[in-house]
Structure formats: structure tokens, C-alpha cells
Amino acid sequence: MSHTPENSQHDRLSEQEASPVLVEGVDDEPVEANRRLYEGWKWWLFGALAVAYASFHLISLNLYPIETWSFRILHVCGALVLGFGLYAGSRFAEEGKSTGLRWPDLAALVLLVPAAYALIRSIMMYYTMADGALRIDPVIENWHYGAPLIAATCGAILLSWVPGQARDRLVVADIVLILGSVAVTIYLLTVFNSPLRASTGTSFAPMGITWAAIAGSLLILEMTRRVAGLALVAIAVIFLGYVFLGPMLPGFLGYPGLGLGRFFSQVYTDAGILGPTTAVSSTYIILFIIFAAFLQASRVGDYFVNFAFAGAGRARGGPAKVAIFASGLMGMINGTSAGNVVSTGSLTIPLMKKVGYPARSAGAIEAAASTGGQIMPPIMGAGAFIMAEVTGIPYTEIAIAALIPSILYFASIYFMVDFEAARKGMRGMRKDEIPQFSKLVKQVYLFAPIIILIAALFMGYSVIRAGTLATASAAVVSWLSPYRMGVREIIKALNLAGTMAIQIIAVCACAGLIVGVIALTGVGARFSSLLLGLAGVSQLLALFFAMCISILLGMGMPTTAAYAVAASVVAPGLINIGIEPLIAHFFVFYFAVVSAITPPVALASYAAAGISGDNPMGTSVASFKIGLAAFIVPFMFFYSPAMLMEGSWLQILRVGLTATLGIVLLAATVQAWFFGPVKAWQRLVMLIGALFLIYGGIYTDVAGLVIAGALFAMQRARGNGARPATSS
Template structure:
């Protein structure tokens, strides 16, 4: 009996592969860093409870029972320190090659609990004394019974934690000491700042207790930043701190009269430094949007976003690369970290890009560039928009609108770079049976509702806090109509995830606040402004190039929020002093702080992508720099053509937006040596000239650029026609 093929009810063969229901899964999974502990049992319950309580504290304080501003920010940082030292180890975990540390390190750590707890008890006694009517605490008591024990325990425990290795599921006593020290430091500041003592900060009359608490708090912030964000920001912070005391001995414009240790540290842990703009934003907007992102993750919306991107763009040539642009841009906008987004979405998109023909370095570079672009995509902009609003006083809605055209230009650049490379190498898109059916996914388009509600609420005039809270609540409600319904357990999981996700960004913002404090208290920012003013006297363009280099240098190795906060404190005031509008100046430094993530030689997003693709890290960095080239050109156009930031009439804005986008297409063709077909060297030179003319934004340059673009278009169409392609490269 012969075998017959399977047939459907119509009698036709049913041998076509069935499209998958989903291609992405696990995008929303919590990424466990290499130095993060994984607890079980009562320890897991304890830290899960702390994380839930920490997230809930912010929701309640921001929406129902507000706290006094400085107290709220102190608790915000202290909570992150306690959670951070509980979850993140200071050294590699013990394994077969690196066995657990000697027992005596544990006994020394337990011994350090004595001075740490003693200093915490002294905070209670001091609070009792001040409540009893005393105006001050005896300086000897503050120094000998609080300051010295606290500093000794903090310094010794940090040193021990660098060498203390335990299994991944075990907690170390050295970190317990640091958690107690964080409580003692924050406790003293809460006591002192809620009395008249607060008025003495930054003067010679400031009590020494504030200095000791601020020194311990600064050390704890620096060490936690090292654990969660690497050494780059810590080294930069250490250089700035060194400048405080070495500045009086430096020659030229770097010199300044100097500050004593008491005057500096008694003021740096106020709203002039650590409790200033960066912590103001992290304790309100950033933590709120981290909770929002955690709710989206808990309801598996990230998986849907990526699957929707595959269904929409997967069949285009070089499909996975275009999916990466869409999905990574969207997810990067929400989660606020380029490298983190590369790890979450890149683990799916990078292997698929390699599968359709992209070299490993190109696959990693595309993902890095797309994830970095998420930081400049309105309305959230990776929290950058909120920091800019806090620093400049410009309304958030104005900043979000101003970011629209630059974001379009950036993603258009990445898209056409990807498209022209795919055409040049003859790459295919994904087959119909390899991607989810659009008709199925479109039925769940309501999952975009939380983001739509957020945008509408913001532009209807709701406060950022109220809009973010509404969006978070809507994420839970919308999930009830999806396969991943959020019940009490899922909501608690989201709050726990948010508390954990927040640690890195809060530590980074507090550390950036330390640098901002040095800049404001020493006046180095004003002297940098004078230097820019001198350069502007020679050439405005030279001053802008110098500002670009400093912004990228300050941002290297740092997350977006910290990079922008520091650059805004050092560079932006100088640009404003040479006559540039505040919005233009801050967007200029913001863009370069963001693209430092793909700028060689220290490109965090590119290095993260290279780890997934298996390509050389430096090659990936150079390629991502090339793909994101528009981000290095467009900021200069903010100065020459403010219409790019919605400054001007609608006709000007429309003309500049359209011609700049066409210029970006020419720029991408020039870089990839492809338009409708291969482009010769002399044509690439003409394309570059036409691109610059149209990106520049002047009426006459736009006309000249359009003429060049039209001529090249006709020339390429005539030479290569509509179906130009080349054979795939080996």
C-alpha cells in the first residue's frame, strides 16, 4: 500500500510549514548579573519582602503620603544601599577554582558589627537628646562615639568585601556590616536635617556628625556603584573628589581657593550634591518608570512587543535587523539603559541576524545602535527627558516634542544603514513560516494601551507622577485581557522586580550627584564655561567640537542618566554662556552623552553586544559608531537649525524635518556604498556633499541638496533599475 500525503478537507496537500505563534520568549525575564546573589528559603523571602516594601514605599509616598523632600531622598538612597549590599557581592563567587574565603575573614566581619551597631545606637541617643530640647550634640560625642566607629566599620567592611568569596546563595557578614552602616549614616542625616542643624551645612559651624555621615554615605555609594555599574564612574568620581582638595595647588583655570573637609562633606550630602537633581529625578520619575517597566515585564508585554516587531518587519530584507531597530528602540526607551537592553533583546535578535547573513560584528553593532537609540526616543527617553526637565526647568512636554525629529533622524539612519547593507550583500528576509502571523498578533494590539495612556496623560497636562501611576495601573488591568493575567502574586513579583531593577540606576544617580556636588561647590563648571567662551571667540564650531569631545569623554563607561547629568553640569552652562539656547545646549550634550555607549574605545552597549555575537569588541564598537553616525552629526544641526527641535514655524519645521531625513538616506548610502546598486567613489563624495547640505537645514543648502539627491536618484535608477541586487557574499 503506497503512502499518501496528508490532505486537508479541500483535498489539497497540507505540507506547508505552520507559522509559529511566537518567536520571542523570555525577553521579560529578570537578567541575573554575574555578581548578583540568588537566594532561597528565608533569605529569598527576606530580600523579596524588602524589595516589595521599597517599591511600595515610593508609590505611597509619591501618590498618597508625601514626605519632606530631603528625608524622602535620604530614605530613597539608603533603601537602595541596603538592598544593593544584600543582593550584589563585592567579589567573585566561590566555585571549584576559587574556593570560599578563609573563616577568619568572617570572624573579622562579625567583629566589625560591633562598631557599626554602636554608631547606629548613638544615632538613637542623639535623636533623643535633640528631642529633649538640645540645640546641638557635643562634637566629641559625634566624633568619637559616632564618626570614628562608623568610618572604621565602613572602610574595613568595604576592604574585606573585595576579598570575601562565598557561594552564590550565601550572604556575607561584611555586607551585613555595610547595611548597618548605611542605616547609621542615613539615620543621623534624617535626625540632623529635621532640626535647625540643617541650616549650618556648608559652613564652619556645621556639626562634625554630618561630615562623618556624609563621608560614610559617599563611600557606600561609590562601592555599590562599583558593584552594579563597574569602575568607570567610580574612577571619574574619585578624580573629582581628589580635585576638591588638590584644586588649590593646580595652575591656571583649574585652580580654586579650596574647601576644608568639613565644609565640603557637610554640604555635598544636601541638594547641592548627592540629594540634588539626579537623586530628585531617580526618587520620583525614574523609580516610577522602573515600576512601570516591571509591570510590563511581569505581564510579558516585552515578549509581545518583540513578536509584533517580527510579524511587522521580519519578512523585509535583512528582517531580524529591522526587527531589532523596532523592538530594541521601544524597549530601550522604557528600561533606560543601553547595555541592559542589548542583553535582553539582543540574545534573540543577534543570532537571527547572523542566520540571515549579517557578519557577527554587524549583528552586534545594529543591536547596540538600536538599543542606544531608545535613550533618545520620546516620550520617555530612558528617563533623560525627566532629568533635563528637572535641570533646565523647561516643561517636560516641550522636551518630548523637541526630541521627535532627532529621534526620527537617528532611527532612519540606522534603518537605511541596515537596509543598504542587506541589499548590498543580497540578504533575504525571514520566511513566512519563520515568523508569527500578523493577523494573530494584531488581535492583542491592546497591549500597547499602557504606553498610549502614558503619552495621552502627559500631553493632557497630568503630572509625570500621576501619568506614570495611571500607566502602571493600566498595565495590570490590560493584562487581564491577555494570556498573562496579573493577580496579586504577579503584582508582588512586579514590585519585587522593580526594587531589584532600581538599585543600579539609583546608585549611579547618587554617584553622579557626588560629581555634580563637586562641580557646583568648587566652581569648576564656571571655569570650564570661561574656557568655552574663549574658544567661541575663535570659532563657534571649534567650541562645539570641544564640547562634544568632553561630553563623550565624561559619558564613556557610564549609564545614560549619569552621563547626561555630569555633562549637563560641566558642558551645558558653557554652551549657554556662548549664546546657545538652553534647550539646544542640553539636547547637544544629552545626545553625545547617550552615544558614548557606542563610541570607541569605551562603548558599553557595543561590548555587551559583542559578548552575545562572539565578535571582536572593538570591531563591533567601530561598526556601531558607523551605523549610528547620524547621532554625531545631528546635534551640530541643533545649533545651525533650531527648527529640528521644533523651534520655529510649522513650515520651517516640516521643511527641515523632510530634507534632513532625505539627507540621512544619502548619508547611509554613502557609508554603505549602495543606493539602488553599487555606488562609485566619486558618487559617494557627491552623496556626502548632498547629505550635509540637506542636514544643515538652510533654505539654499536644502535646494542644492535636493538637486544633488534627485540627480543621483535618476542616475542610479537608470543604471540599476528597480530590481538591482547582487549575489550574496560568501
């Protein structure tokens, strides 16, 4: 007690005890490695654009609706303009290194001419059509619009890849890409608001649509690469290659083929880029990003984590249990597993290590918990909204159906953590290390925006109305807290929302490109026939194959894009083999989500490993083990639909309770601890009992309960449960 570090620690703990706030900064916006940091007029310009972009959506969704295709085109355009302004295409120059005028800037200056010319031509074509012209001269479309647009776009993308640009400078190549984005938008708005809209996908379609769509697709792919990495871009390029190489492929992958004009005149419509994924990102996702930004501005995220500390911090392995609750709450709103790991894991992972968890376990627990936030109703990381859009099933039904599976998932992680803490003799956090619950409970009103959101949804309000109401309530509730939102804070929240939206909108547009390929080439139907053939041999084999494809398609991709692609390829095949649409889509959704913790490409696990300092592959294997329930439960959707609230209340209650007990046995099997150490033969018997209970049949439930009771009695008789290992 006499050592100086301990004395200083006691001082800090005394300060924490005096204040209800232990955690701060959870709501701070992370700055990506390729994000520009502006000052002066550039900071004001892009700040104003971000505020205008978020405000445009709020006004369009609630007050002055815009024609659907036009709204979605403007939605994508705004994200591209902001994205190319804020995110660089390559790494920045080292600090202190000279970043004067470089050769890529000089080369890009040449490209400004065709980009500006294409933009001017698109404006001229707009006025030509507005004056009553039936179509544009093909020579103007091909040589005065298409050729300069494609040349400028391709050249600027390549020049933007040259590293060494200054972090506070907007390079010329990105100005060219911004002009190209606007030129694409104006042309598409011109054509799609005329009778020519009906010609898409036919030989009568103007070639200008094709050139605009090619340039737009390239811009979307480049923006996706900047904000989400190469994984989704690589998959999109493979699918685009299939459009033109598919006719040469043998067997079920072959198809008759599509010409350049016919494909690209359709892909930038509601059959592709402007389809379900952009429909959701332009309505529900952008609205909930604004909601999340308002919650961040009022510091609700800090409160969530503090509340989790107060509620679970003193239990054995306390910080790990805090990670489960906090990451579930934050991940539900966040929308990306890896992003949630970064925001909450930077706090919880070091604390887990402090109470005795190895770096690998600490990272794995955070990754698994953050991933689980994507399946947590009512928001489910925006996945529920895409599912509602794709299936036509009411959103409230999807949120209710997700309840038992999400409880099972988090129960699995909780008991994995608890049994590991018991086996290793870990302690919880001391009373003086956590916020005082009595003080935090006085701020419980900060949960009001989420409660209002849930209540409004189940009272029958539309998702847009409920989301807007919840956003407004976040601002109102902030007036009861130290972080009051005035006009300045609301503008800051809108600025944050506009910036936060870029990644998910680019990802959804890119996923729409893939969905367009699937729809226009019919490759999804061919996968359906393959699953149908496998189901003739074994339905379990067909489900296993669907699982593998869903995980493979989801690797390295954010949840929304992973589900959108898997839903287009895999879900129709499952429906064709006799599975209900809700069950089929939940099956696909779960595996698209857990691809974030599935080796070898596990984004959430890799993000956690970066914080914990452990090996990324080792962390991904450990997180796979902790999230094991998520790989078993989806199969039970098929064998026991009551798990998705389909059936009588008695059936649902029985399945929920027995499956939860099965999850406890599964966790005990993995951790080799069930009220005490478990021998190898007992773990095998326990695994069988767990699977019986999770399966959901009456006879299997009885058998599982007998096994669980026998193992419990055996351990109690031996007295193994009373003595955990020596404290670490």
C-alpha cells in the same frame, strides 16, 4: 528537504505558525555575575524588602508625601541596604568549592561591634534631638559616632573585595555595610529635620554631618562599583581628588580650595547627592522602573518584539530591522543601553547572523538601535525627566522636541541596514518563520499602557500621576492576556522593581556626588569660560570641544549619569556662548547617550560583542559607523533650531523632510549603495549632498536636493539598482 535537521526545523516552524508567539523570555530579568541567589529565609527577607521599597515610593509619591530631603535620604538608604544584600563585592567561589567560614568573615565579625555601636549612637542622638536639644556634644559625634562608623565602613568595604564567597550566602562584611547605611541615614534624618540643617557648608556645621557624608559617599561609591563597574567610580574619585588638589593646579583649573568639613557638610545635601539626580531617581525614574516591571510581569516586552517581527521580519535583512524597532521600544523604557542589548540582542543577533549579517554587523546594529532607545520619546530612558528637572523646561516640551531627532536617528540605522542588505543580497525571514500579524493585531491592546501614559502627559497630568495611571493600566490590561496579574503577580512585579532600581539609584547618587563637586568648586564655570574663549575663535570649534567632553565624561557610564555630569560641566558653557538652554542640553544629552557606542569605551557595543562572538573594539567601531547620524544631527540643533520643533510649522516640516533625505544619503554614503553600487567620487558628492540637506538652510536644501536628484537619475540611467549581489 530529506535531511533530519531540516525536517525538525519544519516541525518547529509549523508550531510557530500555529501560535502567534515566536519570542519568549525578553521580559525575563537577567541575573548579573555578582548577584546573589538566595533560598529560604534570606530569599523571603530581601524579597519583602524589595516589595516594601517599591511600595514606599508609590505610597509617598501618590498618597502620603514626605519632606523632600528625608524622602531622598530614605530613597538612597533603601537602595544601599538592598544592594549590599543582593550584590557581592567580589567574584563568587567556583561551584563545588568549599565556602565555609573564611578569614574575611572572622575579621568582619570584629567590625560588627563599631558598626552596631555607631547605629545605636545614631538612634540615641535622634532621641536627644527629639527631646529638644539644640545640638549634639562634639565628642559624641566625633568619637562615639564618626570614628567607629568610618572604621567599620572602610574595613568592611576592603574585606568585601576578597573573592571566594558563596553565591547563596550574605557575608558579614556586607552586614556591616548595611548597618553603616542605616546609621548614616538615621543621623542625617536627625540633623536635617532640625535647625542645624541651615548650618551646612559653614564653620558651625556639626562634624557629625561630615562623618556621615564621608561614610555615605564611600558606601555609594562601593555600591556603584558593584552594579555599574569602575568607570563612574573612577570619574567620581578624580572629581573628589580635585576638591583637595585643585588649589595646587595651575591655570583655569585652580580654585581657592574647600576644607574637609565645609565640603562634606554640603555634599550630602541638595547641592550634591540629594540634588537633581537623586530628585529624579526618587520620583520619575523609580516610578517608571515600577511601570517597566509591571509591563514585564504582563509580558508586554515579548509582545513588542513579536509585533516587530510580524511587521518587519519579511523585509530584506528582516531580523536587523526587527532589532531596530524592538530595541527602540524596549530601550525607551529600559534606561540603559547595555541592558537593552542584553535583553533583546540575545534574540536578534543570532537571527541577523542566520540571514547573512556578519557577527560584527549584527552586534553593531543591535548596539546602535538599543542606544537609540535612550533618545526615543516619550520616556527617553528617563533622560527627559532629568533634563526637565535641570532646565525647568516642561517635560512635554522636551518630549516633543525629541521627536524629529529620534526619527532621524532610527531612519539612519534603518537605511544603513537596508542598504547593506541590498548590497549583500540578503533575504528577509520566510512567512512561516515569523508570528502571524493577524493574530498579533488582536492583542494590540497591550500597547494601551504606553498610549495611556502619553495621553495623560499631554492632557496635563503630572508625570507622577501619568506614570501611576499607566502602571495601574498595565495590571488591568494584563487581564485581557494569558498573563493575568493577580495579587501574587503584582507582588512579584514590585519585587522586580525594587531590585531593578538598585543600579540606577546608585548611579544617580554617585553622579550627584560629582555634580556636588562641580557646583561647590566652581569647575563648571571654568569650563564655561574656556568654551566662551573658544567661541570667540569659532563657535563650531566650541561645539566640537563640548562634544568631546560630553563623550569623554559619558564613557562607561549609564545614560542618566552621563547626561547629569555632562549637563553640569558642559551645558552652562554652551548657554554662555548664546545657545538656547533646550538646544544646549539636547546637544549634551545626545553625546552622553552615544558615548555607549563610541570607541574605545563603548558599553553597549561591548555587550553586543559578547553575544555575537566578535571582537569588542571592532564591534564598537562598526556601531559608531552605523550610528554616525547621531554625531552629526546635534550640530544641526544649533544651526537649525526647527529640528527641535522651534519655529513655524512650515519650517519644521521642511527641515524634517530634507534632513530625513539627508540621512538617507548619509546611509548610502557609508554603505556605498544607492539603488545600486556607488563609486568613490559619487560617495564624496553624496556626502556633500547629505550634509547640505541635514544642515537645514534653504539654499543648502536646494543644493542637496539637486545632488540627490542627479545621483538618482544617474543610477537609474545605468540600471544599477535592479541587480543586487548574489544572495548569501
